[in-house]
Amino acid sequence: MHAYRSHTCAELNKSNVGETVRLSGWVHRVRDHGGLLFIDLRDHYGITQVMADPDSPVFSQIEKVRSEWCIRIDGNVMARDESLVNSKIPTGEIEVFIRDIEVLGPSNELPLMVFGDQEYPEETRLKYRYLDLRREKLQNNMKMRSDVVASMRRRMWDKGFREFQTPIITASSPEGARDFLVPSRLHPGKFYALPQAPQQFKQLIMVSGYDKYFQIAPCFRDEDPRADRSPTDFYQLDLEMSFVTQQDVFDTIQPVITGVFEEFGGGRKVDQTWEQISYKDAALWYGSDKPDLRNPIKMQVVSEHFRDSGFAIFAKLLEQDGTEVRAIPAPKGGSRKFCDRMNAFAQKEGLPGMGYIFWREKTADAVAQELGITVKEAQAKLKSGEVAGGMEAAGPLAKNIGPERTEAIRQQLGLGMGDAAFFLGGKPKAFEGVAGRARNVIGEELGLTDKDRFAFAWIVDFPIYEQDEETGKIDFEHNPFSMPQGGMDALEGNPLEVLGYQYDLACNGYELVSGAIRNHRPEIMFKAFEIAGYGKDEVEKRFGGMVNAFQYGAPPHGGCAAGIDRIVMLLADEANIREVIMFPMNQRAEDLMMNAPSEAQSDQLMELSLRVIEQD
Known part of the structure; x- marks a missing residue:
């Protein structure tokens, strides 16, 4: 017999009655019925009821076990009395009489209970996240998350996309949020950055002649936390295509998103027809560019x-x-x-x-x-x-x-x-x-x-520019890398009337997808930035790699990125994104479990030519 188990805690049923089995897992709950001990033994797959009476050779050891001890038991599978069958679990027709037990990992007194639905402060839950993750709801959320990612990958491969990985250490680039900077040891005084998104790299992949790219991409942004946003990092389904129009991108991503929501939405209705609403109309009709159309x-x-x-x-x-x-x-x-x-x-x-x-x-x-x-x-x-x-x-x-x-x-x-x-x-x-x-x-x-529905809409025709009411200065309101509708001709008129080929997908009041048809023509890009007050030299300094590449036969291209954390949050019917992230930060962007961020050692700082200046 295997050292730890012959079956999982979800496998046994009436056909196994009379067999000798070995199970390993955690003590979910102990019930003492007047000398008859019942233990709900739990593993990743399910729960099996195991029991012992004073005739069990290890009864005295079984009496000592407590909640969340990790144990192995050997025993005989027995059928439950008809009146005691638990139809709510797959193993509900049987129980296992314990003949032998080994304590694999005893547990101290628990700071939070795994069994039951008690509410605990978020600080407690995050400090002891490994215990919190044992709870049934979070087990189900994390399994769903894994399955959603696997489903996305299959669907993208089926559409002819290939997955390519882009760098995690790169150059700092202003993309709408603060970068996480990484000091360089080999180049004192210089810094890398963690990518806010694979944006420039995926565009360069298109310039390199790879027609369809996707990636389950980690992204890093130093942002203020919200219920639907992580303050440090998140994952997205990132994709890019060459020789496409805005509608081509919609037609590509819609069946992927629809399929995922149908597969994991628990039977809730999934809209098959997705409206296209202009940014201007969304603001008028709904007061938001991510309207809840339910x-x-x-x-x-x-x-x-x-x-x-x-x-x-x-x-x-x-x-x-x-x-x-x-x-x-x-x-x-x-x-x-x-x-x-x-x-x-x-x-x-x-x-x-x-x-x-x-x-x-x-x-x-x-x-x-x-x-x-x-x-x-x-x-x-x-x-x-x-x-x-x-x-x-x-x-x-x-x-x-x-x-x-x-x-x-x-x-x-x-x-x-x-x-x-x-x-x-x-x-x-x-x-x-x-x-x-x-x-x-x-x-x-x-x-x-309508609570029993996933309602989708594309928000389109975003304005590229806005004007500061006090200074009159023109600046970018939305993505500066979007191709202006009308190209160079559009940039010759009133900047405040210039719309971009930029789009977001809204679902139930959340932004799930954002993307654009890219501005791949250097002369149009320079003009677009010039209107916002950025000279050619500054554009080349900030985005030199991409601008240089566009001078060597760049194809028209576009794509989008879908937020995986937010998608799973909706599918799991959770109000807070931390409920679908394995090890999230708290509201202050702290990891209470690993004690991050932490102070660096003096020798580490010296190696990096850094000095910490005390704040007043």
Whole structure:
């Protein structure tokens, strides 16, 4: 027999009854039933119930074992009584009577329990991550992650891509985040950088004549942490292709992503048709370039209904250039209680409040006012049916702008009885983010968001440039390496109207994929950077390797990268990306388990010609 096991803890069933077996694993749970000891023995594959009574030759040893001891047992497989069968696990029809036991690794008192669903502080979980990873949920998450990566690889190979590895130590390059710098021992005073992405290398692979590239690539960025972003490193499915258009990239990656979500999505609906929404429309309709399309709410511009109206705040606002008023429709949100709650939400977001109108059944007060009768007479007429109740608009805004304007707003938004609308005004960039978050909250609270679905959309037509309102300076708003739509001709006009062949894939409120058709023509690249205030010499200094390569017959090319951590987070239905990363950092970018970052030894610093300067 094997030194440690003849079977895993998920293999035994009724057909094994009567066999002598050997199992190894961790003591998941111990139950003492009056001298009869039951142990749930767990390994990576599952759980088997093993048991002993005082007749077992090793009963006294078994009495000493505790949770998370690593043990080996030898025993006889027995069928469970029909009434004791556990149909929830594959081994639920049998149990193993223990004849021999060996303690392979005893455990100290546990800082966190593996059995059960107890919640522990994140600091505890990360410090003892090796124990946290034993828990069933994280075991399943990490297995899923591994399987997702394997599935991605198979799908890419099936599409004719080859996997190539790019360097992990490279030159520093401004790509939108801070680099992790690595000092050079052989070149004192100089630094390498960990790559933020394989961006330049994968483009050089295309210049080298390799038509299709992909890689499960580690990327390193010194960023502030968020629930959906690691502060140090992450993995992405990186791909690049030559002689392709934007649509070719979409057609290549869509079946890969769709297939992965169908395979691992647990039966949730996966959208087969992916909309293409311009960046401008996404900002208007959803207040975000990564909209959650499970929520059907679309915001609309309603400025004309407030211009020169009785609502002075919006009327005066609209006299300023570049301002507008937008409405967030709220089907089924037509109660004062809900409207007040959303107004309080806006105040928590730092705004004075959020205007609203809601539509309700006409009250006796309103009928009395219309007909010039008493409220009591109006109540009687409504009750008898002599007067139809109908619908009225309520709320402070409705009173200020009057019935004609409120009715025009209702018709534009397609709302009816029991519905509401919320309003924000100003320069769009100042309130779009809050409007987008309000839209999400409204969708959640009113039950409009379809939780059983993965909804995808390509966000396209990103502007390449933006203008600083104070200085008037033109700078890059998005990826400077994207090919401008219209090429060189587009760069001769208004920079703020130049759009790039850049695209993101949004799913359920997260950005999953980002990419572009690249600017592979040096003359167009130099012109694009010149508009943003970067001279030719600076471009060659920063991106010399790529610019030089483009002078030797560079093909048109493009690609994208899909965030693996974020994809698995969605598939596992987790709210925090750390739940799908094996050994994540905490919120302060610290590894509590390995005590990183740590101070360097003085001899290490001397070797690297470095000195640490104390901060005041």
